[in-house]
Amino acid sequence: MNIESMPAFSLSVEALQKIIAALDTDYQRYKNMGLSLDMTRGKPCAEQLDLSAPLLSLPGDAYCSMGNIDCRNYGGIDGIAEAKALFAEYLSVPVENILVGGNASLSLMHTELTIAMLRGVQGVRQPWSRLPNVKMLCPSPGYDRHFAMCEAFGIEMLPVPLLDSGPDMDMVEQMVREDALIKGIFCVPKYSNPTGITYAKESVLRLAEMETAADDFRLFWDNAYAVHDLVDDPVPLENIFDACEKAGNPDRPLIFGSTSKITFPGAGLAVFASSTKNLNSTIEFISKKSIGPDKLNQLRHVLFLQDRHGISRHMKRHRAILEPKFNAVYATLGNCLGNAGLAKWTTPDGGYFVNLDTTAGGAAEVIKMAADLGVAFTPAGATYPYSHDPRNSNIRIAPSYPAVDEIEKAIEVLSLCIKLYAYNSILSRKRATE
Ligand SMILES: Cc1ncc(COP(=O)(O)O)c(C=O)c1O
Structure with missing residues (x-):
């Protein structure tokens, strides 16, 4: 103005x-x-927060998950079956592509960046940290904690304008086609923080299909506000997992979400969804830092939220x-x-x-x-x-x-x-x- x-x-x-x-x-x-x-x-x-008060008294004595797994004990690095099923429905991603772990999607994003920087994605590509200069596209205005994370990893941030339809795709396509050091883009595809826009179908498809100079390019797809509607008939978000698979880029999306703004931020559940290859690489990596997540919290969330209708x-x-x-x-x-x-x-x-x-x-x-x-x-x-x-x-x-x-x-x-x-x-x- x-x-x-x-x-x-x-x-x-x-x-x-x-x-x-x-x-x-x-x-x-x-x-x-x-x-x-x-x-x-x-x-x-x-x-x-009071809306989720019943969580505090769950799961009571029923602390076993499917298959009689005692949720009080170690194990289950990728989450309990019921929680994975809940998030599979929530994100419209196959259940075998879901990992539920920890209380914060930001931690999962941090883990994915750590894997990429230290070992390379899927442990088979060159670690990003060995490159002269790793770059990430940052649709702006955007989420300050994404930017802080990139900065902490020494990743160079390249702003691209966030339009009402999503990132300026002409600019994105040109940049990723020409520069192999651009390894990813941070997206908040639904009710973006802070402008509130939802990516148009065309933008999602272009992100899935675009040609990238880097063969290990990743979409950091932070779907933090997937169900946080303020209107009756919200515009649906195109499914990035399916779109990438269809486009022949199944390993491209790293999808994140959490119940931070559904139940309790800090005491909720976080979810990561991606290709089998990406998921296996993540499980292998995190199994060195934990013997398993808080499964009791996963169980109490499933008992409380039940399914997508409950959510x-x-x-x-x-x-x-x-x-x-x-x-x-x-x-x-x-x-x-x-x-x-x-x-x-x-x-x-x-x-x-x-x-x-x-x-x-x-x-x-x-x-x-x-x-x-x-x-x-x-x-x-x-x-x-x-x-x-x-x-x-x-x-x-x-x-x-x-x-x-x-x-x-x-x-x-x-x-x-x-x-x-x-x-x-x-x-x-x-x-x-x-
Ligand atoms: C876009 C976005 N992603 C992630 C988060 C934080 O999510 P979590 O609590 O799961 O780390 C927020 C919180 O404001 C957010 O706005």
């Missing part, structure tokens, strides 16, 4: 000064309130809690900013975030001003590799955790800071050109 294109650009210097004086008074009023609000992380609120019923309860919070964000932004053209924001069909773009060059200053009023937003730039938002305009809003009245207050503050930044910028530009 450029200053010259804003309707307020046609205002006189005097009119702008008057508006800014009124906004300054509001700013002081909020300052005197001594607010302390946090809109930074997308984590479930206590009411959402769907449970997610409707989440939606009932989340929807008023998202609506509070939209209503407050609408009331405070209207259609003045000072910012534009998303109204996603699911997921955990509202993505807002403010005046180019303004995000860092707006977030700093809000912090000064006691309202924390995700740091500016965090949604881009190396924390570098080239337009300095992107602000991620995470409405799940705070209460509705806190959200309203926080978004009022955000809107005020957006207005202050925009009107002051317009005023300085006008003065400079006078």
